[in-house]
Amino acid sequence: MADADRGAAGTVRVVLADDQALLRAGIGTILSAHPRIEVVGEAGTGAEAVDLVRTTRPDVVCMDVQMPDMDGLEATRRIVADPAVDAAVVVLTTFNREDYLLEALQAGAVGYLLKTSRPEQLTEAVLSAAAGDALLAPEVTRTVIERALAERAATAPSSAPVARPSSPGPLTPLTEREAEVLGLVARGLSNDEIAAELVVSRATVKTHVSAVLAKLGLRDRVQAVVWAHEHGVVG
Template sequence: MPEPVRVLLVDDQALLRAGIRTILDAQPGVSVVGEASDGRQAVAEAARLHPDVVCMDVQMPDMDGLEATRRIVADPSIRAAVLMLTTFNRDDYLLEALRAGASGFLLKNSRPEQLVDAVRSVAAGDGLLAPEVTRAVIERALGARAEAVATDGGRPAAVAMLTDREVEVLGLVARGLTNDEIAAELVLGRATVKTHVSNVLMKLGLRDRVQAVVFAYEHGVVHAG
């Protein structure tokens, strides 16, 4: 049997932590290994418990979830992926969560099965954004703040190490397409697309697809519109 997904819950509301624990502990292959009530405790517990996923609230006393996420992601001894949970469907929270290094973003009013799927997806290395956060919102939030980038032959200099096909795949990932949709768009096999995505992440030093979205918009691979 595979090892269960180890989850650390971080929220300043004990009742909400208890509810999420009940949902996750009832699922096969998922185990809540700890809880924290603020960002500072979250960083300490992540280092101590080595969870696979940290379910992180945004607004908390002492240290908020965004700063805690930055510290967790920056610590090479912590391998956890961070799933941000918030009641606020706001572009600025989404943008800052992604830039902080979060691998997923889910609203607290999501259905229990969406939470479980999100934890499993993030643990598997697949980035996830709340269904309520539309592609257009992502484009506005990231594209409106994208910095001017140098280009080399019409291509952003930051992606010079990628092949033309990899740049194409990156652009489609940034627009929210799944591997199956990219395969259909480019008339490629799904396994080939998966290889291209893996190569893009490796060459650019990105952890997952969510980071690829941020990178693509901020470096001019795709633009808001």
């Protein structure tokens, strides 16, 4: 299933990977309550998750970090690297840790969500992943921004320090509405939350986000968040 088609209209098939059975049951109940989401399998270890994904071919994997046999980060790497698998991985963890977050993104995860998130945020993350979008929990967005800006500052020539522009020049390619959507994305809002804020449909928001990424030459929402903060779109 190609990224453009994954989760576009039909049921989004999900595998849950967590070493705590009660947590898997709770997460499964939340996701199964959505009419478009079907939980097709559960794994208690990273190794089980890798094998289960190969056999069930889900659209999305909700992956815990700390599990026996193989942790969720290594399992994510193997799932993403497997050419026979086309599943998007959303890391779902109790740990708001920079090292886990960055390693998860480097491993190929498209989302990073804390287990303290609201049920609707979990559902949104799964649907976003199925639609080919990246989504970070608002709590961890600042970590990505600060690390990216620090790395850029460290590699910039000392005579040319990184600074925010005094004018909105970088936003010139964007329409007023697209710039507004970019600002909301940079604040960590999901497509559903942006739609509610602007009183438009989710499909309209998705169109605007896609336009922003294309016009600014960005790969995903994570890059959009970093770009917006780097260029002074938000404080």
